[in-house]
């Protein structure tokens with residue numbers, strides 16, 4: 001054991017995405033561990049190499065790479081780092097299909113998204129544009145199956161100087177994991193909790209064995225609720241600065257989402273609308289990835305309203321239309 005090793009070392013890497021830089025975390029100890037890796041760009045790789053060097057490490061020393069969730073700003077470099085260092089890549093089983101980029105699974109995934117975009121009422125050219133975008137963001141460089149290890153809820157990361165526990169926290173992404181260090185109350189939160197940003201409740205295909213699309217915002221609230229049982233002192237997020245008051249942050253998030261659901265319900269005061277029409281009303285300017293995030297945001301709040309009995313959904317020609325229900329409801 002290295003007596004001078006740090007508890008955790010945050011490294012900030014550039015990304016080409018609107019969210020700005022991503023935080024990855026080095027856990028020093030007998031076997032060097034990195035939590036998240038940054039996007040698959042030369043700039044991020046150079047910044048990671050420089051960040052490791054500043055703490056006396058080389059890329060080739062990495063032994064374990066842990067991925068909080070399968071979004072390109074967090075896992076993009078995983079395949080290159082696995083090849084460079086021989087490190088194993090750890091992720092939740094629901095992240096695996098994206099990180100491994102197995103062609104058959106990706107084909108299934110994009111077929112599902114194609115159908116969902118059609119049901120959401122998008123014009124065909126925009127459906128095609130979004131599917132093309134997904135293909136360009138995912139699956140460019142998959143991690144070979146023999147380097148991938150699945151991490152499930154409750155599993156422990158035993159290789160740093162301190163033991164972290166994996167917590168499955170679906171919502172922002174279906175395979176999202178947070179990591180908790182019980183003695184200090186530190187939480188490596190990925191994009192589950194971010195200062196000044198509301199994590200997008202991303203639309204994703206059903207889990208294996210299910211035919212239902214996961215209701216990501218409802219799951220997100222469950223994941224937030226679950227963390228209240230922990231004694232969290234510091235949240236180390238995937239973007240931006242740490243957070244220190246988990247309970248206050250959680251209450252703000254809950255208030256924000258219920259307000260947003262009310263705003264979306266107000267847009268439905270009249271005839272029924274598609275997810276695309278509502279998204280265009282709410283966010284008229286969004287294009288490409290931002291449009292997809294807008295669609296996710298709207299459907300997630302419609303799910304919340306539907307679960308509260310405030311809206312109902314009907315299908316016409318394969319397109320879903322949402323309308324307010326007649327019964328009065330006081331809260332979402």
Ligand SMILES: [Zn+2]
Nearest residue numbers: 071073191238
């Ligand atoms: Zn992110």
